[in-house]
Amino acid sequence: MKAVVMAGGEGTRLRPMTSSMPKPLLPVVNRPIMEHVLRLLKRHGLTETVVTVQFLASLVRNYFGDGEELGMNLYYANEDTPLGTAGSVKNAEAQLAGDSFLVISGDALTDIDLSALIEYHRKKGALVTVCLTRVPDPLEFGITITAEDGRVERFLEKPTWGQVFSDTVNTGIYVMEPEVLGYIAPGEQVDWSGDVFPRLLAEGKPVYGYVAEGYWEDVGTHESYIKAQADVLTGKVDADIDGFETAPGVWVGEGAEVDPNAVLKGPCYIGDYSKIEAGVEIREHTVIGSNVVVKAGAFLHRAVIHGNVYIGPQANLRGCVIGKNTDVMRAARIEDGVVVGDECLVEEESILAAGVRIYPFKTVEAGAVVNTDVIWEQRSQRSLFGPRGVAGVVNVEITPELAVRLASAYATTLKKGATVTAARDGSRAARALKRAVIAALTSSALNVRDLECVPMPVARLQTARGTVGGVAIRTTPGVPDSVEIQFLDSTGADLSPAAQRKLDRVYSRAEFRRAFPGEIGDLATPSRIFESYVQELLSRVDVSGVAESGMKVVVDSGGGSAGLVLPALLGRIGVDAFTVNLGMDEAHPTESPAEQAAALRRLGELVSSSRASVGVRFDPVGERIWLVDETGARIDDERALLVLMDLVAAERVAGTIALPVTTTRVAERVTDFHKVGIQWVSTAPDELTRVAALPGVVFGGDGRGGFVIPEFHPSLDGIAAFTRLLGLLARTHLTLSQADARIPRAYVRRMDVPTPWAAKGMVMRTVVEAAQDRLLDTTDGVRIVESDGRWTLVLPDPAEAVTHLWAEGPDPESADELLGLWAAVVEQAGA
Numbered sequence: 096m097k098a099v100v101m102a103g104g105e106g107t108r109l110r111p112m113t114s115s116m117p118k119p120l121l122p123v124v125n126r127p128i129m130e131h132v133l134r135l136l137k138r139h140g141l142t143e144t145v146v147t148v149q150f151l152a153s154l155v156r157n158y159f160g161d162g163e164e165l166g167m168n169l170y171y172a173n174e175d176t177p178l179g180t181a182g183s184v185k186n187a188e189a190q191l192a193g194d195s196f197l198v199i200s201g202d203a204l205t206d207i208d209l210s211a212l213i214e215y216h217r218k219k220g221a222l223v224t225v226c227l228t229r230v231p232d233p234l235e236f237g238i239t240i241t242a243e244d245g246r247v248e249r250f251l252e253k254p255t256w257g258q259v260f261s262d263t264v265n266t267g268i269y270v271m272e273p274e275v276l277g278y279i280a281p282g283e284q285v286d287w288s289g290d291v292f293p294r295l296l297a298e299g300k301p302v303y304g305y306v307a308e309g310y311w312e313d314v315g316t317h318e319s320y321i322k323a324q325a326d327v328l329t330g331k332v333d334a335d336i337d338g339f340e341t342a343p344g345v346w347v348g349e350g351a352e353v354d355p356n357a358v359l360k361g362p363c364y365i366g367d368y369s370k371i372e373a374g375v376e377i378r379e380h381t382v383i384g385s386n387v388v389v390k391a392g393a394f395l396h397r398a399v400i401h402g403n404v405y406i407g408p409q410a411n412l413r414g415c416v417i418g419k420n421t422d423v424m425r426a427a428r429i430e431d432g433v434v435v436g437d438e439c440l441v442e443e444e445s446i447l448a449a450g451v452r453i454y455p456f457k458t459v460e461a462g463a464v465v466n467t468d469v470i471w472e473q474r475s476q477r478s479l480f481g482p483r484g485v486a487g488v489v490n491v492e493i494t495p496e497l498a499v500r501l502a503s504a505y506a507t508t509l510k511k512g513a514t515v516t517a518a519r520d521g522s523r524a525a526r527a528l529k530r531a532v533i534a535a536l537t538s539s540a541l542n543v544r545d546l547e548c549v550p551m552p553v554a555r556l557q558t559a560r561g562t563v564g565g566v567a568i569r570t571t572p573g574v575p576d577s578v579e580i581q582f583l584d585s586t587g588a589d590l591s592p593a594a595q596r597k598l599d600r601v602y603s604r605a606e607f608r609r610a611f612p613g614e615i616g617d618l619a620t621p622s623r624i625f626e627s628y629v630q631e632l633l634s635r636v637d638v639s640g641v642a643e644s645g646m647k648v649v650v651d652s653g654g655g656s657a658g659l660v661l662p663a664l665l666g667r668i669g670v671d672a673f674t675v676n677l678g679m680d681e682a683h684p685t686e687s688p689a690e691q692a693a694a695l696r697r698l699g700e701l702v703s704s705s706r707a708s709v710g711v712r713f714d715p716v717g718e719r720i721w722l723v724d725e726t727g728a729r730i731d732d733e734r735a736l737l738v739l740m741d742l743v744a745a746e747r748v749a750g751t752i753a754l755p756v757t758t759t760r761v762a763e764r765v766t767d768f769h770k771v772g773i774q775w776v777s778t779a780p781d782e783l784t785r786v787a788a789l790p791g792v793v794f795g796g797d798g799r800g801g802f803v804i805p806e807f808h809p810s811l812d813g814i815a816a817f818t819r820l821l822g823l824l825a826r827t828h829l830t831l832s833q834a835d836a837r838i839p840r841a842y843v844r845r846m847d848v849p850t851p852w853a854a855k856g857m858v859m860r861t862v863v864e865a866a867q868d869r870l871l872d873t874t875d876g877v878r879i880v881e882s883d884g885r886w887t888l889v890l891p892d893p894a895e896a897v898t899h900l901w902a903e904g905p906d907p908e909s910a911d912e913l914l915g916l917w918a919a920v921v922e923q924a925g926a
Contacts, residue, residue: 096213097191098141099184101267102129102201103149103174108315111436111454112416117151119201120158121320122401124327124336125348125366125384127158128314129201131334133165139209141197142167145190147183149174179286180267185279198269204323205311206333207268212305216270219245221303223275223295226268228311239265241304247296250288263304266311309333317434321414324399325380328362338364348385366402384419397431407443415447418455448605461852464603467497484581484589486571489524493578495531502532502566504602505582506539508594509563511614516565516583518546518554520716521656522684524578525568532566532580533618540610542617546624548679550656550717552812553628555587557621559808564590569716570684586788588810589781629664635807636818640825642669647707648821649723650674651698654683655715660814670821673705684715695721695729703727709824709831713813719800720813722820724831733759736796737838738831739816742823743794744769750793753786756875757888757901758798759841777875778890784810843903844910846918850898850925855891858898861924862889862917879917885909887917898925 106118113121119129136144144167148155152173162169172187184198195216197209207226216224225247227239240249241263250265265288278294279285295302310332314323327334328344338346344361347353351365356373359365363377366385371377375389378396383389387400390408398412401419406412410423414431417423421435424443429435433447436455441447445459448466453459457469485501487493509515517533519525526548536543544562546554551567558565563585571577582590582598590598601607610616650665650672652658658677665672675698686694695712702710702723710723722730722738730738737759740752744766751772754762766773774792776782787795788809795803802816803809824831850858862877872878876890876899888901898921904910 096141096195096197096270098136098144098197098199099187099191100129100132100136100144100146100199100201101180101183102155103147103152103177103183104202105150106202106315109317109320111434111452112317112320112418115418115437115455117148117155118314119155121202121314122382122384123204123314123320123323124334124346124364124382125402126335126337128204128323129155129159130165131204132199132201133159133162133167133169134335135206135209136197136199137165137167139213141209144168145170145172145187146201147172147174147187149177149183177284178282179284179290181279181285181287181291182283185276185281185285188276191273191276193273195270195272198267198271200267200313202315203267203311203313204326204332204334205266205268205309207266207307207309207311209268212268212307213270215245215305216303219301219303221270221301222272223292223300223302224270225292225302225304226266226270227263227304227306228266228309229306230264239263239304241306245303245305247292247302247304250292250296263306266307267313317416317432320416321380321397321399324382325362325397328364328380328382336364337367390425398429401437424461446603448603466603466605467500484579486577486579488577489528493528493580495528498528498531498580499535500602500605500607501580501598502535503539503607504598505564505566506536506541507601507606507608508597509541511540511608511610512542512616513563514542514544514561516544516546516554516558516562516567518549518551518557518565518567520569520684521548521679521681522570522578523681525570525684526681528568528578528580529566532568536566537616537618538610539608540614540616542619545618545620547620548656548659549624550660550814552717552808552810552814553624553656553660555583555810555812556628556631556808557587557624558583559585559587572685572714573687575683575685587808588784588788591781591785592779625660625663628660629667632664632807632815632818633667636804636815636822638668638818638822638825641821644825644828645671646709646821646825647671647705648673649698649701649705649707649710650817651694651710651712652676653686653694653713653715654678654680655713655717657713657715657717657814660717661713664814664818668818668821673701673707675701686715691721695723699723699727699729709820711817711820713817714800717813718811720802720817721800722831724835726832728832730831730835732800733798733841733843734835734838735800736798736802737762737765737841738834739796739802739820739823740794741765741769741838742820742827742829742834744771745827746823747771747793749791751789751791753783753792753795753803755783755797756872756878757843757890759843759903760884760886761839761841764839775872775874779875841903842905842907842910843901844907844914845902846900846914847892848898848900848918848921848925850891850896850921852896854925855898858921858924859889859891862920865917865920881913885913887913889917889921 102119106113120127170190326332338348341347345359346364348367350368353371354373357371358376360378363381365383369387371389372391374391376394380397381395383400384402386403389406392409393406395412397414399416403420405422407425409426411428415429415433417435418437420438423441426444427441429447430449432450435453440458442461445463452468519529554567565583567581654676698710712721722735751774753774756775776786787803787805801811804815807815866879870880878888880886885904890899902910902914
């Protein structure tokens with residue numbers, strides 16, 4: 096008799112283990128499940144076997160070959176598309192040669208007596224004999240009802256508890272006569288229990304059920320996969336273990352090195368050529384594959400480790416599965432039910448919470464706490480927060496589920512009954528995610544003021560007027576398929592690093608507060624928010640002289656939410672304005688650098704042709720502006736910062752201007768001339784707004800189109816900056832080009848050098864050592880000042896494997912030379 100082994104299933108319930116490996120090749124005590132099946136067949140004389148393959152078929156073929164190593168003859172029947180349990184056997188009909196045959200699954204672990212099953216089949220003269228077994232929970236299996244003589248009366252696939260009439264279930268093992276294949280249409284998807292068997296019963300054909308003794312486990316879930324390992328180790332199933340039993344229940348493979356000071360508590364298994372160092376503790380039901388290294392101090396209990404894995408010192412693994420070629424670094428902690436796919440990197444001191452799935456080829460950063468599956472993302476970061484809130488690709492990294500958890504964590508950090516704001520930009524993604532955020536906030540006993548689509552400055556001002564915080568969602572600038580979720584404090588500023596860490600802790604522990612039914616928060620939509628913003632802006636920012644100046648401006652709202660405020664503002668100021676791009680395109684919420692450059696060229700043409708005094712373009716959320724002078728020439732971001740700073744300083748008799756350390760030191764010459772001070776700040780996103788809120792600060796800017804007007808609000812506000820600029824130009828009677836011309840030229844060059852994460856500390860130490868006796872400034876990164884006043888800033892990126900460099904000199908050549916010198920130092924240290 097021949098056998099048919101069905102090995103074509105995808106094993107979707109076992110992902111991520113089966114993402115890059117077919118289910119029949121999953122190792123059970125370091126042998127593929129299908130190898131255990133083939134060895135069982137051989138024990139019962141079934142050496143002529145056809146294997147049906149479909150998903151990752153080449154891997155199955157390459158592993159087993161023609162079966163010579165097992166003393167069997169294997170033939171393969173390939174399915175181009177899934178044909179079902181019966182269709183796949185029909186596909187192998189030519190190789191069965193018209194003989195009786197046995198069908199068995201290639202991914203079920205069993206030691207059922209197949210010889211007794213075959214004998215029963217022949218004794219009964221059956222057309223089909225279905226092998227049955229008794230299980231305590233039959234819901235996941237097909238129930239089979241038999242008469243006293245063994246004839247099958249009824250099949251019931253995947254029953255409910257109300258349909259459970261028996262505890263005998265179909266094991267998927269059958270003995271059949273070749274006539275059965277005539278009931279199957281070739282090339283079609285057909286199943287035994289759902290299609291063929293009911294037809295045979297309806298025709299009164301002899302279909303019998305054989306209730307087998309012995310072990311049978313359908314390895315279809317992660318829990319059953321780990322259970323199967325323990326059952327082999329404890330002898331519940333009669334399966335071959337490839338190794339030597341060096342102590343009761345302790346099996347060690349060929350060439351394995353186990354230090355005498357390692358603690359092994361059986362039953363457990365150590366694979367071929369693995370190395371277990373001193374101080375390692377391996378507890379019950381742990382299976383370690385071949386070529387695995389377990390470093391000193393590691394602890395493993397009920398862990399299943401596939402081949403070629405590295406387990407770092409002090410790592411703690413419990414009840415988990417680690418895929419092949421994965422590295423688990425020092426002091427990582429992997430909890431019960433976690434499955435890590437093939438070729439992953441779990442960096443040191445990271446924590447994978449219970450039940451998490453990490454799909455193949457992913458990296459979990461050092462110190463990360465992961466409590467949700469990592470499927471599409473390339474990295475699971477150590478911190479939720481990036482440079483601008485929580486950012487990621489829509490419906491890949493930033494999903495509605497993530498938004499709900501984030502908002503729940505944020506709400507948990509606030510008192511019940513408090514009020515927060517919710518705002519968004521004009522994109523469809525932000526609109527959908529904001530709805531999820533609002534549901535989570537109100538469900539956590541917070542009241543929500545839904546501002547709907549507003550510019551970010553309006554959202555920040557409204558948040559600062561009577562709420563304890565807010566959530567704003569916007570499209571990532573220049574990345575249309577990515578969004579940013581920004582959390583605001585009671586002043587409307589981004590959360591401080593301390594508040595971010597608190598939110599991060601709540602999120603990582605999933606300790607979310609839920610409201611009782613009577614505590615669920617209210618949702619309100621405030622009215623006249625744009626009018627109140629404009630009124631407060633004009634009451635605080637000096638626009639005297641603008642109406643009398645006869646100034647003409649061209650305003651490009653960038654197709655964003657700033658266009659909701661500008662009509663009311665421009666009318667109140669009394670300036671002659673030509674406004675373009677007022678409409679919002681929710682399907683195109685941001686623009687590429689090339690699109691932005693083209694828009695600024697069009698703005699310049701409009702300014703020059705209309706003989707306007709100035710042109711301004713807003714970003715989609717009204718935070719940043721770009722300027723064009725009266726000739727139509729664009730003023731780049733660094734020059735725009737110097738121009739506004741110069742105009743503000745000229746009107747102030749005292750005060751301080753806040754600037755990031757990356758700003759040209761020409762700024763010092765400007766402030767010295769006007770006798771105002773400079774407060775240098777780090778490049779951290781919240782630092783500029785924090786310093787701008789201090790007493791005596793009169794202006795701030797980040798050199799990237801972002802400006803702070805402290806007399807109005809200490810946050811980036813393009814609308815307020817534009818309003819302030821109009822007043823300054825009107826009162827000084829200067830054109831924008833004239834204001835630019837009176838400021839000395841600056842020559843700042845920038846470069847990014849790729850730097851591995853592990854080398855960043857060494858790079859900075861090397862830079863400090865290479866500076867020798869030069870003046871150093873460590874406000875942010877390391878700024879090295881040469882004896883002639885030239886300077887270089889070396890700053891590691893907090894979110895990417897990159898080191899940023901800035902260099903300034905009196906001319907382009909000297910700046911480039913200095914930048915090249917220190918870039919070489921960084922590259923050599925990071926190599």
